[in-house]
Amino acid sequence: MEKQTTIPVKINIQNKDFNVSEETKILQQNETGAIVNFVGIVRGFDEKNNNVIDSMTLEHYPGMTELEIEKIVRQGCQRWDITGVTVIHRVGKLLPSDQIVFVGVSAKHRQNAFDSCNFIMDWLKTKAPFWKVEECNNHKKWVNYNLSDDEATKKWVV
Amino acid sequence: MEKQTTIPVKINIQNKDFNVSEETKILQQNETGAIVNFVGIVRGFDEKNNNVIDSMTLEHYPGMTELEIEKIVRQGCQRWDITGVTVIHRVGKLLPSDQIVFVGVSAKHRQNAFDSCNFIMDWLKTKAPFWKVEECNNHKKWVNYNLSDDEATKKWVV
Amino acid sequence: MVIKYFSWIKEYIGKSEELIELPDDITTIAELINYLDNLNDHYKRAFVKRDLIKIAVNKTYCSVETKISNNDEIAFFPPVTGG
Amino acid sequence: MVIKYFSWIKEYIGKSEELIELPDDITTIAELINYLDNLNDHYKRAFVKRDLIKIAVNKTYCSVETKISNNDEIAFFPPVTGG
Numbered sequence: 001m002e003k004q005t006t007i008p009v010k011i012n013i014q015n016k017d018f019n020v021s022e023e024t025k026i027l028q029q030n031e032t033g034a035i036v037n038f039v040g041i042v043r044g045f046d047e048k049n050n051n052v053i054d055s056m057t058l059e060h061y062p063g064m065t066e067l068e069i070e071k072i073v074r075q076g077c078q079r080w081d082i083t084g085v086t087v088i089h090r091v092g093k094l095l096p097s098d099q100i101v102f103v104g105v106s107a108k109h110r111q112n113a114f115d116s117c118n119f120i121m122d123w124l125k126t127k128a129p130f131w132k133v134e135e136c137n138n139h140k141k142w143v144n145y146n147l148s149d150d151e152a153t154k155k156w157v158v
Numbered sequence: 159m160e161k162q163t164t165i166p167v168k169i170n171i172q173n174k175d176f177n178v179s180e181e182t183k184i185l186q187q188n189e190t191g192a193i194v195n196f197v198g199i200v201r202g203f204d205e206k207n208n209n210v211i212d213s214m215t216l217e218h219y220p221g222m223t224e225l226e227i228e229k230i231v232r233q234g235c236q237r238w239d240i241t242g243v244t245v246i247h248r249v250g251k252l253l254p255s256d257q258i259v260f261v262g263v264s265a266k267h268r269q270n271a272f273d274s275c276n277f278i279m280d281w282l283k284t285k286a287p288f289w290k291v292e293e294c295n296n297h298k299k300w301v302n303y304n305l306s307d308d309e310a311t312k313k314w315v316v
Numbered sequence: 317m318v319i320k321y322f323s324w325i326k327e328y329i330g331k332s333e334e335l336i337e338l339p340d341d342i343t344t345i346a347e348l349i350n351y352l353d354n355l356n357d358h359y360k361r362a363f364v365k366r367d368l369i370k371i372a373v374n375k376t377y378c379s380v381e382t383k384i385s386n387n388d389e390i391a392f393f394p395p396v397t398g399g
Numbered sequence: 400m401v402i403k404y405f406s407w408i409k410e411y412i413g414k415s416e417e418l419i420e421l422p423d424d425i426t427t428i429a430e431l432i433n434y435l436d437n438l439n440d441h442y443k444r445a446f447v448k449r450d451l452i453k454i455a456v457n458k459t460y461c462s463v464e465t466k467i468s469n470n471d472e473i474a475f476f477p478p479v480t481g482g
Contacts, residue, residue: 020178021177021179024195028255031201033198033201034196034197036275037182038272039193041190043189045189047266089482100482108201110198111276114272121272130479130482131406131477131480142406142407145480217322247398283396283398283399284396285396286398287393287396287398288398288399289322289393290398291323301397303394303397304397307399
């Protein structure tokens with residue numbers, strides 16, 4: 001029997017901020033007992049290069065970004081029994097401590113919500129076409145990708 | 159070297175509802191890059207017994223509840239590099255689709271936030287002295303504990 | 317000694333809390349349960365599933381072997397169902 | 400054929416998008432990269448780390464062996480860094 005995959009899915013790429021409470025309410029469906037939210041925050045310090053960050057600008061590949069996130073969400077829906085998914089990713093200029101990404105999943109049971117949210121976030125990090133440039137003292141630097149993000153996806157290979 | 163465990167921790171047992179956005183903001187510290195929130199929702203249907211639920215009332219053991227949650231949070235702080243923890247659990251009468259519990263963890267890196275939030279929630283389920291009574295047609299029924307909740311804690315045994 | 321009861325144990329016994337003077341010959345939780353069990357049918361009914369019952373002494377989980385004294389706060393409750 | 404460039408590849412090449420008429424003898428992404436590489440130093444610099452560069456054809460990830468035609472939308476970009 002095929003798994004039900006026709007759950008409410010919301011995917012937004014936007015400049016504006018998001019409200020975690022409102023998104024949590026939207027994720028609630030009839031049978032929801034658990035919601036897990038991931039919120040990514042812009043950090044003011046680049047640990048690897050020992051740099052302070054004044055701001056960061058995100059660009060993306062309109063159209064492909066949404067398609068890639070849809071693919072990841074579809075895999076999550078097939079793998080876990082969940083009742084709703086929301087992915088919001090901001091683009092444009094952001095400041096330290098700004099919210100940058102929201103991944104929320106609702107489910108009947110909590111472990112499905114935890115695992116699918118973690119799964120979607122890990123794959124988003126390695127597949128969704130976004131690029132960050134960090135700004136500091138009028139100098140800009142494209143952020144290098146993290147090998148550890150590729151590593152993180154390995155736990156989902158069955 | 160001992161792990162830093164003096165991070166901001168908030169533990170509240172309360173009747174009133176909580177605001178997920180506000181709690182998310184409070185969790186943000188200087189170095190926070192990731193926040194994972196768990197929100198538990200009152201379900202309107204008891205799957206195991208095939209019962210509709212009109213309302214549910216939660217009682218707890220004042221004093222011991224806070225102590226047990228503190229112990230769990232302390233273990234989480236020792237095990238993962240995290241920057242803030244909030245646990246809010248409601249007591250009293252709740253209706254289906256009400257928010258019942260919030261566990262939020264902030265960290266520099268996302269996997270620590272995911273794992274410690276999951277850990278705290280699993281142990282809260284089996285250790286924190288709360289009891290639910292379900293009400294339906296003026297009939298009340300104490301909720302039985304779930305063996306699967308004991309099972310869930312086993313993944314954290316190292 | 318303060319004894320607290322929660323959830324259906326509280327309902328079976330008919331009170332949420334009571335103050336008792338601990339008899340001298342009772343030194344462990346197991347002995348306290350036997351003592352309460354013999355008081356009347358309400359206690360007997362509450363302690364029928366005694367293997368299931370959780371015990372706390374001074375707000376910390378403990379076992380039936382735990383030593384107790386008259387200054388302790390004891391609590392009996394079913395497995396927890398929060399979250 | 401539309402070719403899109405992102406992040407530092409866009410900056411090296413100096414444009415985010417261009418329209419080219421695909422020469423008849425170019426049938427794969429690998430051949431297209433060689434063709435662009437020979438146009439001028441800007442492309443050459445962008446494609447120096449070509450093993451690192453990600454490729455999409457019609458908004459789907461693909462490899463250098465992927466067959467392409469003049470109606471396709473091609474994109475070249477560095478490993479992604481969102482989230």
